[in-house]
Amino acid sequence: MFDWFNQIHWEHLFNPELALDSLPLLIEGLQITMIISLFSMLFALLFGLVVGIARMSKFKLLSFPARAYISFMRGTPLLVFIFILYYGLPVIGIQFTSPIVAAIVGISLNFAGYNAEIIRSAIMSVPKGQWEAAESLQMNYFQMMRRIIIPQATRIALPPTFSIFMDIIKGTSLASVITVHELLYSARIVAGRTYESMTMYIAAALIYWIVCVIIGYFQQRLEARYNRYISN
Amino acid sequence: MIEISNLNKKFDETTVLESIDFSVKKGEVVALIGASGSGKTTLLRCLNLLETPNSGTITIGDTTQVFSERPLKKTEKLKLRQYSGMVFQGFHLFPHKTVIENIIEAPLIVKKESKETLIKKGEALLDKVGMIDHLDKFPDALSGGQQQRVAIARALMMEPDVMLFDEPTSALDPQLVREVLKVIEELANEGQTMIIVTHEMNFAKRVADKVLFMDDGYIIEEGSPEKVLVHPEKQQTKSFLQLLDDEA
Numbered sequence A: 001m002f003d004w005f006n007q008i009h010w011e012h013l014f015n016p017e018l019a020l021d022s023l024p025l026l027i028e029g030l031q032i033t034m035i036i037s038l039f040s041m042l043f044a045l046l047f048g049l050v051v052g053i054a055r056m057s058k059f060k061l062l063s064f065p066a067r068a069y070i071s072f073m074r075g076t077p078l079l080v081f082i083f084i085l086y087y088g089l090p091v092i093g094i095q096f097t098s099p100i101v102a103a104i105v106g107i108s109l110n111f112a113g114y115n116a117e118i119i120r121s122a123i124m125s126v127p128k129g130q131w132e133a134a135e136s137l138q139m140n141y142f143q144m145m146r147r148i149i150i151p152q153a154t155r156i157a158l159p160p161t162f163s164i165f166m167d168i169i170k171g172t173s174l175a176s177v178i179t180v181h182e183l184l185y186s187a188r189i190v191a192g193r194t195y196e197s198m199t200m201y202i203a204a205a206l207i208y209w210i211v212c213v214i215i216g217y218f219q220q221r222l223e224a225r226y227n228r229y230i231s232n
Numbered sequence B: 001m002i003e004i005s006n007l008n009k010k011f012d013e014t015t016v017l018e019s020i021d022f023s024v025k026k027g028e029v030v031a032l033i034g035a036s037g038s039g040k041t042t043l044l045r046c047l048n049l050l051e052t053p054n055s056g057t058i059t060i061g062d063t064t065q066v067f068s069e070r071p072l073k074k075t076e077k078l079k080l081r082q083y084s085g086m087v088f089q090g091f092h093l094f095p096h097k098t099v100i101e102n103i104i105e106a107p108l109i110v111k112k113e114s115k116e117t118l119i120k121k122g123e124a125l126l127d128k129v130g131m132i133d134h135l136d137k138f139p140d141a142l143s144g145g146q147q148q149r150v151a152i153a154r155a156l157m158m159e160p161d162v163m164l165f166d167e168p169t170s171a172l173d174p175q176l177v178r179e180v181l182k183v184i185e186e187l188a189n190e191g192q193t194m195i196i197v198t199h200e201m202n203f204a205k206r207v208a209d210k211v212l213f214m215d216d217g218y219i220i221e222e223g224s225p226e227k228v229l230v231h232p233e234k235q236q237t238k239s240f241l242q243l244l245d246d247e248a
Helices: A002-006 A014-022 A023-056 A058-075 A078-092 A099-124 A130-136 A141-178 A185-195 A198-225 B042-049 B076-080 B099-109 B115-128 B144-156 B174-189 B201-207 B223-229 B237-245
Strands: B002-011 B014-024 B029-034 B057-058 B065-067 B084-087 B162-166 B192-199 B210-217 B218-223
Touching: A014 A023, A014 A078, A014 A198, A014 B076, A023 A058, A023 A099, A023 A141, A023 A185, A023 A198, A058 A099, A078 A141, A099 A141, A099 B029, A130 A141, A130 B084, A130 B218, A141 A185, A141 A198, A141 B099, A141 B218, B002 B042, B014 B042, B014 B218, B029 B042, B029 B174, B029 B201, B042 B057, B042 B162, B042 B192, B042 B210, B065 B210, B084 B144, B099 B115, B099 B144, B115 B144, B144 B174, B174 B201, B210 B223, B210 B237, B218 B223
Parallel strands: B029 B192, B029 B210, B084 B162, B162 B192
Antiparallel strands: B002 B014, B002 B057, B057 B065, B210 B218
């Protein structure tokens, strides 16, 4: 038992010196990761809201395409979708100017499907009495949505939306396979040069984790804000 | 002030209201009574267009709406709705807004009145319903009776010609019923026109000018509380009142 433990070459698993030395390069990659994540999240939210509302429409012409869209995006792997966008679209003459743009488009469109479902279920979980009270007070649909329904739905949608954001941040690592120089790509460059793959992957994992911890902190703050009207 | 004639309402194939006719004069208090499923809540909701009748006519103030299978336009809905304020069995205050925010919300957003004026007006109304000390609380921190009194103030803020109460005390603990009925009675004494769906027979006797007894979608009997509640003529009314007596 102890023989086994003593025979482990810890320096192959994690070499702190190398990790520290390559930190500037990793941080550079992290910047690209965050740019892709933030833009993707923003577009996925906006487009998800549109698709979510269309999905709830009583008009088949709106709800059916929305359903099909959500079904496709939830049913296909992000990596496959990114491949189709980046390598498939040029065949029909659409070429992305940079792989970063392709990544943002792919991640946004894919996660918009998830966001649409989150938004739809959050809006539908606002009790019927709230809709009726707003209606009986002569509010029109837009006023009711903006002032009464969406603020309450936001509270419900907050935790799953933050999970999506973390999924997006981690999902950007897939962009490394279409040569986007983000966090994982930077780690792989050093790994290839030094043959210390494990050190670099563990370093990258720790950085993803730290970013998600920070985001989790913001989630808690926001949740507390939105929960302030609930007793106990 | 309110004229309803030949009103019919179906849910799918089930008829819930059948040739309803009645009228309410300005300042009158009408109590709607009857068993669960008799259609009284649906009738009330039709007046506020939370349900749309299938046929018939509703006149409130100087607006007349004729109903048919054609869906109502948004403008038609809003036009008729501006005459009435609704108080629900389950209060339905906006949980994300404080008491004062709850009651100024609709006039602020719908009528675009100034916030300062509305806060003054709101405070006066909250004082009237005994809720002035709870101005900045969220609904969740209030008892059911307190929430319902705020809900009454919220409806009054829109200055409706008629107040519609849908079993306003049915969801309350027994000891909280009185504080709400007291507020409603005060409103009645001030001459507020109102229609109230209720199971509180003593309250109906004391406050109502007119009682309508409904059964199975029809108005079976109507008249003064004395006539309908004490000396009912129809068999259905008699058995309904008997049932209530047996329970009490």
